[in-house]
Every structure is written in structure tokens, then in C-alpha cells.
Amino acid sequence: MSSATTYAQNYQTLEQINAKLQSGQNNPNIIDELAPMLEAASKSYQVCRARIDAAEKFIAEFETSTNAKD
Numbered sequence: 001m002s003s004a005t006t007y008a009q010n011y012q013t014l015e016q017i018n019a020k021l022q023s024g025q026n027n028p029n030i031i032d033e034l035a036p037m038l039e040a041a042s043k044s045y046q047v048c049r050a051r052i053d054a055a056e057k058f059i060a061e062f063e064t065s066t067n068a069k070d
Contacts, residue, residue: 007051010044017041 017037032034 005047007048013044014041014048017044018058
């Protein structure tokens with residue numbers, strides 16, 4: 001996933017990878033897919049984390065500016 005995708009798309013990617021790993025726990029063939037899945041999960045996680053950090057920063061700045069006006 002590229003960073004141009006949405007938070008929801010990246011979150012869905014993480015959900016799909018998690019489901020695949022959970023369902024493939026007893027499947028030895030899952031190991032062949034593990035590296036690409038982990039790479040995709042890492043990229044999606046980074047996008048999601050960045051979006052969450054940006055939202056938290058916005059909220060903190062909003063609260064600060066709102067409190068300064070009081």
C-alpha cells in the first residue's frame with residue numbers, strides 16, 4: 001500500500017493480513033507468503049500510525065487554541 005491510500009484502506013489491509021495469518025496458523029505453506037504480508041502490514045501500519053499522530057496533533061492544537069480563547 002502506498003501512503004496515498006486512505007487510513008481505511010490501510011486498516012483493511014491490516015485486517016485482511018491478520019485474518020489470513022489467523023486462519024493459516026496450521027498451514028505450513030503460509031510461511032511462503034509471510035515476508036510479503038509482513039512488508040505490506042508494515043507499510044500499512046506506518047500510514048495508519050501517521051494519520052493517527054496527525055489527528056492527535058490537530059486535536060491537541062485545537063484544544064490549546066480553544067483554551068487560550070477562554
